[in-house]
Amino acid sequence: MESLTGLNAFVHAAELRSYVGAARVLGISSSAVAKSVARLEDDLGVRLFHRTTRSIGLTEEGAVFYEHCKRILDDFNDARAMISASRVRPKGRLRISVPHIVGHNLLMPLLPAFLQQFPEIELDIDFEDRVVDLIGEGIDVAVRSGELADTRLIGHRLGEQHFVVCGSNNYFERYSRPETPADLIRHVCIHFKYPSSGRLAPWSFRSPHTSLSLPESLIFSNTNAGLRAAIDGLGLAHLPVYIAEPAIKIGLIQPVLTKFMVPRGSLSLIWPSNRHLSPKVRTFVDFVITELRANPAIFEAKAV
Template identity: 40%
Template sequence: MTPRFDTIIAFVRVAETGSFSEAARRLGLSKSMISRQVSALEADLGVRLLHRTTRSLSPTEAGRAYLERCQRILADLDEANLLVSHLQAVPRGRLRVSAPLSFGIGHLSACLPGFLERYPEIELEMGFTDRHVDLVEEGWDLAVRIGRLADSSLIVRRLAPVRRMAAASPAYLERRGTPRRPEELSAHDCLTHGGRVQSEWRFTGDDGKPVQVEVRGRFHADNGDVLRDMALAGLGVVLLPSFFLGDDIRAGRLVPLLEAYVPLDSSLNAVYPHGRHLSPKVRAFVDHLATSFGPEPYWDRGLAESAAG
């Protein structure tokens, strides 16, 4: 017997949320109705899909395999519906976007008014955090992420190159000297990301191959703006994306270092689940970011001339 479609949807929502109550809320049904639908599905299939205890709810091995296949089917159905609906032509609805805190405040927020003005039927919710959010689990439509991304099931669209730079204040360099090669950083105070006393910074060697350099320092932070402030105060050498440092380098408040050795392998990216790639609101937002930042980011303008000078 082929299971009814409503029982499949009920099972997927219960498995995704880990709760009959939350699944019922999302589907606009009673908890008892959701429970009966999942039980009916298990009876139709002749297999138990969920482990149920008084404190927890989780898919069985068969339930996990069935959930994965059902999620793909539902995502394909959503895409098919979008393809033939009016939503495909007119971006509208609620759009939830996660972005890094410093980049979001310093650069991303400036391009949001233009997006909202162009698409008046979109309601935009931004979440600024440096935490790596789970898009599917937490219900985000897409995320803006910086750096080299690990392989995943998400779609990645590269928006712009992100140039990393090593820099220090003129006062620090006058006091401690200017490093000419990455290995010389071992004799310098380095301002590192995170809470580790010792960190590894990546550079490119004379032979073009990547090299790891161990650096140490007395100050560590998990925020690029704070590390930049410490560099401006003359407390050490910093390695950060150029969107943190560009204005200070152009103004002479910071001096770029080791430019020939810093690899150009990072990027600004939009990432989103496969089920979102036909969504007009997601596509409109990603296109807007690509136009605003790439392929040559405005924060890099004039840096080469500043360094040469």
């Protein structure tokens, strides 16, 4: 077990290029990580890292050793997780990262049933619109939009994100309905601003309507505020279908331009690439997938 502890410290330090980062994830001191790596180097008779005052990087021998160590630890974690899963009820603290809009509108409604079914799992949920470093920040599972570029992560695609342009009856009594996206230049447009970057989210029109210069009449960094503004007749909002649908169903807003809309990206559950998930992560992933599949309209286009 002492050897496995040393290998674990080395692999985390290699992946994070930092003794401090590895120590944070492992819950030990950075000096303990450094000592474990030093013992490995003494045993092997080679240097595993190039060290500077700011970072570390693998030597040629270290890179070869890392690949073998990673496979060894994956096999060990597979075996341990399978044994644990067969005899232990899922429990422990589960750290989750989720974008604000998804967390508030898709995840929160699922939590009462999840916690009732798995009361021994403690949820620690960060609402973050930035791209979180799961390994560096000790996150167990996250919801992320777009393509998965980090090879240290694996995931399950939940579905495509569809959007809809909506306005209230009161608004349409004052303004004519747009027939094409180009008509929006004469309308009051409500935009979403990414809190992390300040960039305005593009509207999801098919070509050749992808580069329209729309009026920036109202800008919010909160999607629910944009929905509220549309309901109050302040303008036309570009909203995810699952945000707009409840208000559409009861007639508070109406969709327009639906035949011009295309999906924009997808949502996925992602986690660090241990080949066998811990029981608490597997339980959460399976639960969310099952619940969202039971409501397929979340990931379907809005048609009129």
